Amino acid sequence: MEQxxxxxxxxxxxxxxxxxxxIEPAKSIPNKVSVKAALDEMQARAIHSSxxxxxxxxxxxxLSTIKMNRNVGGxxxxxxxxxxxxHIEKTSAYCFEDETIxxxxxxVLNAEVGEVPVVTREKLLVGTINxxxxxxxxxxxxxxxxxxSRA
Numbered sequence: 737m738e739q740x741x742x743x744x745x746x747x748x749x750x751x752x753x754x755x756x757x758x759i760e761p762a763k764s765i766p767n768k769v770s771v772k773a774a775l776d777e778m779q780a781r782a783i784h785s786s787x788x789x790x791x792x793x794x795x796x797x798x799l800s801t802i803k804m805n806r807n808v809g810g811x812x813x814x815x816x817x818x819x820x821x822x823h824i825e826k827t828s829a830y831c832f833e834d835e836t837i838x839x840x841x842x843x844v845l846n847a848e849v850g851e852v853p854v855v856t857r858e859k860l861l862v863g864t865i866n867x868x869x870x871x872x873x874x875x876x877x878x879x880x881x882x883x884x885s886r887a
Contacts, residue, residue: 755840756833758873759854759863764789765820767796771808772815774799787853787861788824795853795861797824830855833862841870 764787765774778786778801788796804823808815829847831840833854844852844867851866 753837753873754833755831755835755837755854755865756862758837758869759833759865760869762787762853762861762864764795764861765799766791767819767821767824769820770816771804771813771818771820771823774820775801775804775815787828787864788820789861793860795828795830795855795859797826798828799823800825828853831865832857837865837870837873840865841867841874844870 763781765777767788767790769777774786778784778799784801786799788799790796799820800823803825804815804820807813807823808818829843829849830853831843833856835843840852840854844850844865850868851864853861854863854865855861
């Protein structure tokens with residue numbers, strides 16, 4: 737992997753800076769909990785979807801409160817005993833921590849979402865990156881790029 741060389745202002749080129757420079761912590765739900773426990777946790781955090789990880793911390797996908805309520809309640813299953821595993825959406829977009837911010841931006845735009853999980857190459861969850869963090873990086877670059885070119 738190519739090492740990123742910081743400029744004299746302490747930053748690095750937007751195209752070369754990696755996602756791990758701007759990731760935010762991610763909260764997740766373990767894959768072995770019941771639907772009720774997952775729904776309670778998501779309600780407490782006032783969210784409608786959550787990342788799901790296994791016992792190693794590997795990203796398995798996402799859960800949706802709407803999908804779980806519809807499937808579990810609609811099929812007459814007991815949410816206290818039904819595992820969330822059957823309700824994990826496995827086709828979620830994600831990016832790797834060693835990808836550039838520019839690559840992550842393209843991933844977010846292509847997936848048409850505001851935020852994507854960030855994983856290691858072993859697919860262990862390390863955080864999230866969102867379009868606002870990417871926009872801040874771009875604004876920083878636009879503001880300080882002219883200063884770097886004069887140096």
